[in-house]
Amino acid sequence: MSDVTAGRLKVLLVCHYYPPHLGGIENVVHAEAKHLTAAGVEVTVLTSGNRNSVTDEAGVRVVRVRAWNGLERKADVPFPILGPKLLRRAVKWARWADVVHIHDAFYLTSWAALTAAKLTRTPVVATQHVTLVHHASAAVGLVQKAVYATAGRMLMRTARTVFTLNSDVAAFARGLGARPELMQHLPNGVDTELFRPVRDAVEQAAVRERLGLPQDRVLVLFAGRFMPNKGFDMLLAANDPAYGLVFAGGPEEALTEALARGVAGAGGGDSVIYLGSLGSADMAAAYRACDIFALPSMAEGFPLTVQEAMSSGIAVVTTDLSGYAAYDLDRDRVSLVHRDTETLRVRLREIAADSEVRGQMGKYAREYAVERFAWPDHASRLIETYRSAIRPGKSTADRG
Incomplete structure (x- = not known):
């Protein structure tokens, strides 16, 4: 056993949702729990659920507290009200x-x-995933600001380490009182075996057939929640006869309403395909079935879907946001574009028309993901930080 995994740490991971609920943060926590457990850590997850329960899920203790999810269903705000x-x-x-x-x-x-x-004097580590999230409701925006100014500030000032995913989130956390010397940049990990490149044209044809996708078109994939800040409506408006659009995520009503408003661009609504909300295995297949991943988001910096797309070896087009600065990407191989419909359409048409460029972008993306986003490395960083939080400068074995 390595120095990193020696000792029997007990860690409580806390997340508002957890699989089978689909979403970026819960997928990250699920993967952390899996890889920490594999490294010898005893993990309990505290989260919401349909009922109160304590279950063992692949060696991870999952504690669910019954919650009402009406805000997510009615207002597209993923905020469970727990019992x-x-x-x-x-x-x-x-x-x-x-x-x-x-x-x-x-x-x-x-x-x-x-x-x-x-109350229990247990050390705290925090991961801040996002800044303020744009929402159509002004009330939701005000609530976000109020929450982060109170509970957010308390967490940032209490945590012995604050992990952030990009420079924008780091600046946000510092604004809430996180001390720079206690902050660490830690990218999310990716399962590079699950999210892998398609082997050849035969496999891609088979995956497309299984998912009900056309065989004769370049396909552009969007994955995530259908919210304005993710840019799904901008991608619809950038639709073009040069490619087909494939959407995975939800809620379906948001996509249906956008299509009913005639947002589907020059390609028309008939060229838009909706796959639904997909689990990890089907999502990995969707990446392999498509040729380009597009995410014209407003305020994200390296979300998990971009990492999964890169690991899957497909060309990536996303918004040129300052959050990507810390990652030192080759901008000839990952396309970071100005966020407007025409720029997006032109860039997608260029990539769709050139299979050699798509191949070069996909190869670079895959190599970058394997080098930078391995989950075992992510788990090792967490374990080292947990030990430091328990007793700075001491390992778990030193606690007596």
């Missing part, structure tokens, strides 16, 4: 843990876990 058992369970598992690792400051699970950690 009265939340704080009690948070205190129980914070007392059990050596370290509490809270993912994002915005959610009730995070507030309860932070309170529980303070």
Whole structure:
């Protein structure tokens, strides 16, 4: 056993949602739990659920507190309202843990876990995933600001380490009081075996047939929530006869409404295909079935879908945001474009028309992902940080 994995750490991971609920943060936490467990860490996840339960899921203890998800269904705000058992369970598992690792400051699970950690004097590590998220509702924006100014500020000032994914989120965390010397840049990991390049044209044809996709077109994939900040409507408007658009995610109603408004650009609504919300295996197949990944988002910097697309070896087109600066990407091989419909359409047409360029972009993307986004390396960084948080300068074995 290596120095990194020696000892039996007990870690409480905290996340508002967890699979089978689909989403970026919950996928990250699920992967962290899996790889930490493989490295010898005892992991408990505190999250929301349809009922109160404690289950063993592939060696990970998952503690679910019953929650109401009406805000997600009715207002497209992924904010579960958890039941009265939340704080009690948070205190129980914070007392059990050596370290509490809270993912994002915005959610009730995070507030309860932070309170529980303070009550039990358990050290806290935080990962801040996003800045303020654009939403059509001004009220939602005000609530975000209020939450981050209070609970967010408390978490950033309490955590012994704050992980951030890009320079924008780092600046946001510093603005909430995170101390620069306690902050670390830590990209999300990717399962580079699951999210792999298509082997050949025969495999791609088979995957397209299984997913009901056309065989005779260059296909551009969008994956994620159909929200304005993700840019799904801009991609629809950039539709063109030179390529077909494939959408994976939801909610379906948002895509249907956009198509009904005639947003589908020159390609028309008939060239738009909706795959639904996909699990990891089917999502990996969707990347292999397509030729280009496009995400014209407003305020993200290296979201998980871009990493998955790169690991899958397809060309990537996304918005030129400052959050990508820390990653030192070759801009000839990952296309970072100005965020407007015509620029997006022109760039997609250029890439769609040149299979050699697509191949070069895909090869670079795959090599970059394998080198930079391996989950075992990510887990090792976490373990080292947890040990430092427990007792700075000491390993778990030194705790007696």
